[in-house]
Amino acid sequence: xxxxxxxxxxxxxxxxxxxxxxxxxxxxxxxxxxxxxxxxxxxxxxxxxxxxxxxxxxxxxxxxxxxxxxxxxxxxxxxxxxxxxxxxxxxxxxxxxxxxxxxxxxxxxxxxxxxxxxxxxxxxxxxxxxxxxxxxxxxxxxxxxxxxxxxxxxxxxxxxxxxxxxxxxxxxxxxxxxxxxxxxxxxxxxxxxxxxxxxxxxxxxxxxxxxxxxxxxxxxxxxxxxxxxxxxxxxxxxxxxxxxxxxxxxxxxxxxxxxxxxxxxxxxxxxxxxxxxxxxxxxxxxxxxxxxxxxxxxxxxxxxxxxxxxxxxxxxxxxxxxxxxxxxxxxx
Amino acid sequence: xxxxxxxxxxxxxxxxxxxxxxxxxxxxxxxxxxxxxxxxxxxxxxxxxxxxxxxxxxxxxxxxxxxxxxxxxxxxxxxxxxxxxxxxxxxxxxxxxxxxxxxxxxxxxxxxxxxxxxxxxxxxxxxxxxxxxxxxxxxxxxxxxxxxxxxxxxxxxxxxxxxxxxxxxxxxxxxxxxxxxxxxxxxxxxxxxxxxxxxxxxxxxxxxxxxxxxxxxxxxxxxxxxxxxxxxxxxxxxxxxxxxxxxxxxxxxxxxxxxxxxxxxxxxxxxxxxxxxxxxxxxxxxxxxxxxxxxxxxxxxxxxxxxxxxxxxxxxxxxxxxxxxxxxxxxx
Numbered sequence: 001x002x003x004x005x006x007x008x009x010x011x012x013x014x015x016x017x018x019x020x021x022x023x024x025x026x027x028x029x030x031x032x033x034x035x036x037x038x039x040x041x042x043x044x045x046x047x048x049x050x051x052x053x054x055x056x057x058x059x060x061x062x063x064x065x066x067x068x069x070x071x072x073x074x075x076x077x078x079x080x081x082x083x084x085x086x087x088x089x090x091x092x093x094x095x096x097x098x099x100x101x102x103x104x105x106x107x108x109x110x111x112x113x114x115x116x117x118x119x120x121x122x123x124x125x126x127x128x129x130x131x132x133x134x135x136x137x138x139x140x141x142x143x144x145x146x147x148x149x150x151x152x153x154x155x156x157x158x159x160x161x162x163x164x165x166x167x168x169x170x171x172x173x174x175x176x177x178x179x180x181x182x183x184x185x186x187x188x189x190x191x192x193x194x195x196x197x198x199x200x201x202x203x204x205x206x207x208x209x210x211x212x213x214x215x216x217x218x219x220x221x222x223x224x225x226x227x228x229x230x231x232x233x234x235x236x237x238x239x240x241x242x243x244x245x246x247x248x249x250x251x252x253x254x255x256x257x258x259x260x261x262x263x264x265x266x267x268x269x270x271x272x273x274x275x276x277x278x279x280x281x282x283x284x285x286x287x288x289x290x291x292x293x294x295x296x297x298x299x300x301x302x303x304x305x306x307x308x309x310x311x312x313x314x315x316x317x318x319x320x321x322x323x324x325x326x327x328x329x330x331x332x
Numbered sequence: 333x334x335x336x337x338x339x340x341x342x343x344x345x346x347x348x349x350x351x352x353x354x355x356x357x358x359x360x361x362x363x364x365x366x367x368x369x370x371x372x373x374x375x376x377x378x379x380x381x382x383x384x385x386x387x388x389x390x391x392x393x394x395x396x397x398x399x400x401x402x403x404x405x406x407x408x409x410x411x412x413x414x415x416x417x418x419x420x421x422x423x424x425x426x427x428x429x430x431x432x433x434x435x436x437x438x439x440x441x442x443x444x445x446x447x448x449x450x451x452x453x454x455x456x457x458x459x460x461x462x463x464x465x466x467x468x469x470x471x472x473x474x475x476x477x478x479x480x481x482x483x484x485x486x487x488x489x490x491x492x493x494x495x496x497x498x499x500x501x502x503x504x505x506x507x508x509x510x511x512x513x514x515x516x517x518x519x520x521x522x523x524x525x526x527x528x529x530x531x532x533x534x535x536x537x538x539x540x541x542x543x544x545x546x547x548x549x550x551x552x553x554x555x556x557x558x559x560x561x562x563x564x565x566x567x568x569x570x571x572x573x574x575x576x577x578x579x580x581x582x583x584x585x586x587x588x589x590x591x592x593x594x595x596x597x598x599x600x601x602x603x604x605x606x607x608x609x610x611x612x613x614x615x616x617x618x619x620x621x622x623x624x625x626x627x628x629x630x631x632x633x634x635x636x637x638x639x640x641x642x643x644x645x646x647x648x649x650x651x652x653x654x655x656x657x658x659x660x661x662x663x664x
Contacts (some may be wrong), residue, residue, distance in 0.1 A: 237546030
């Protein structure tokens, strides 16, 4: 399957700036040569005649309960987009909407890869030092985990790091509260033993570097950080919240006086690259690993540019045969 | 017991800049009227004749296993300082050394308050918005917790917020992965139910505001954040690591060109207050809540000023009768 003629299915209804920024992002993707099919209500997609559209009658809200939403709203953009991928009409799906509902739609309609106990959300964390983002998984799909699942997260994360960021031999770390083996709670101790032994490192061409700590997430010293979905989600939101608090305090400081404004102007050329590195728009969204298809969630505040990057990521993963690569390392 | 004549017991051997910065911090505290007794080796305290000193023969290293260290090194500065507090010769102990060993020394020598299941480490998180730090507990003492322990952390955290930061009616949140009740792992769901009912809020003059997320840690919307020691430690190190990565990237940017240097100079008056707010030196260290005495751990890189602030905190908590206040809300 070459796939270059298959479109990426886009949920036009999800995100703080839907549908305008989503449609705009889809248009940018088409201009760069990626075919698109947009799923949305007739009202939202009114006047869009340069992109293939499929009308739906239901919309899943940002704060709706994911489980209920996907069970009830069978004609929602999320469910319909997931079915389109399942049926081979689209290469991947992309949404900036309700993360849980997007993941649930993908899981229910595409199904799991053979041998996968639990799919996991893999989120790219921008690093300031390293030359590519760090992959954190599970960042929220499974609040309660078993050690064997964390092994699968490690396997899938390693394949993903290679397919997405060209990391030849990904360094995989286990998120804990001390570097020494034996630090952490019982899940982490048991997972350490499983990750440290066995042939998965050879099969996945990865290296287990042991425990890592929260401070390593942005350091660039590790490529894939494995954790349960509760800890991963807390870490992700702590990191995002800290970065946001500091950046917004900086921006206030930059306009706090005439001197400060003049200083900020002089500093701008040095600060803008830094700001871009931290910008979640540039990293292309989180992906659900372990389902039979590609499903990407871009953050809720996605701009057209964030959507473009998410679509590019989805398209490239499909071209790289990422789902087949994942299946090849998983024990059926 | 008025306590104003009781000295604070200082571990002169712990921390990256021990003993010099520790001694210097102790001296600053004495100058501000707080009596001090320094615990250290004869070599380390050689020439110190303006502060009361007690010589010890053993030192606990920063990376030593806490359990082994405190069992074996009975003549270490940590164990001897904890005994001094237990025996009523000192008001509190302060160390910038091995966190686990300091906490273990305090726990073993001072003992638990009546009714306390597990003491917890309470760490002040600097906020940029609020007018006082947020208290995170447990930030690392207990990797595995039970819901009843989290209730005690909430009770102790509320009393601590009042005694330390004069928060009249502390807002207490439970760290989870979504604001709605029912979000999180089983520990959090069970803890939510316990925290949401009962009379602890009345007894502790506190308000349970439900689940909070990692992004709320620096927001100033909550005064006390309750979690298990594994999640708390991951969140703390993620927050510290993120702040450090951004600040060091900023500092590089500030010297990256002549224009940038000139801009940074103009911005300095607006940025310095921000930097000071984020500086862990200013918040005075973490405290072990639930033991019969006051034990404070300042971070490893503590300067004399950080030690001074930790000593002031210790002294004030003693003057406020903090340990008795904690005991009064705990069911024996």
